[in-house]
Amino acid sequence: MYLIIASSLKSTSRSLILAEAAERSLKSLGREVELIKLRDYPLPFCDGETAYGDPRVSLLAEKIVAAEGILIASPIYNYSINSPLKNLIELTGRNWQEKVVGFLCAAGGASSYMAIMGIASSLMLDFRCLILPKFVYATGNHFEEDRITDEGVEQRITELARSLVRISTAMREYP
Ligand SMILES: Cc1cc2nc3c(=O)[nH]c(=O)nc-3n(C[C@H](O)[C@H](O)[C@H](O)COP(=O)(O)O)c2cc1C
Numbered sequence: 001m002y003l004i005i006a007s008s009l010k011s012t013s014r015s016l017i018l019a020e021a022a023e024r025s026l027k028s029l030g031r032e033v034e035l036i037k038l039r040d041y042p043l044p045f046c047d048g049e050t051a052y053g054d055p056r057v058s059l060l061a062e063k064i065v066a067a068e069g070i071l072i073a074s075p076i077y078n079y080s081i082n083s084p085l086k087n088l089i090e091l092t093g094r095n096w097q098e099k100v101v102g103f104l105c106a107a108g109g110a111s112s113y114m115a116i117m118g119i120a121s122s123l124m125l126d127f128r129c130l131i132l133p134k135f136v137y138a139t140g141n142h143f144e145e146d147r148i149t150d151e152g153v154e155q156r157i158t159e160l161a162r163s164l165v166r167i168s169t170a171m172r173e174y175p
Pocket of ligand 1: 014015076077078106107109
């Protein structure tokens with residue numbers, strides 16, 4: 001099972017649109033996939049203590065551990081991922097161990113394209129995640145209402161899904 005985590009809490013979210021397109025891509029490759037919307041899982045703030053015991057944290061940690069590969073779809077907020085996603089990673093930390101992780105980002109403008117590097121480095125160095133280097137980064141210009149209108153973005157989503165499957169399969173074959 002592949003996991004897609006959509007972290008925007010907005011009722012109409014462009015990163016969720018990217019996540020849904022990635023879900024279709026993975027399904028068209030014959031893969032099982034679960035799309036999780038963080039807005040459906042209100043989580044406590046990570047306090048480094050009791051928050052780990054929240055049942056939703058355990059549930060999400062189980063899904064992360066069991067995932068064959070993970071795509072993260074996040075809005076870019078203040079030149080980073082959004083805080084619900086950061087909080088999830090704080091809460092579920094070691095469960096990310098050695099996962100293959102790809103990113104789909106929705107941003108307001110083109111200049112924040114390196115904004116995932118902080119969290120990508122943390123996943124890489126803390127938990128030995130394998131970060132897919134070619135990721136998806138889309139701005140408002142690439143959408144019309146709830147549709148992706150940019151062929152390049154569509155293409156990159158397909159590529160991201162393919163490389164997630166390719167690398168995750170190779171990792172399983174040579175553990
Ligand atoms: C609090 C806040 C901070 C933001 N910071 C940035 C930013 O640093 N760089 C950027 O390009 N866009 C920024 N944006 C714009 C969002 O990334 C953009 O609206 C995106 O579509 C949000 O994703 P969503 O539609 O999935 O929620 C910010 C938006 C908000 C609400």
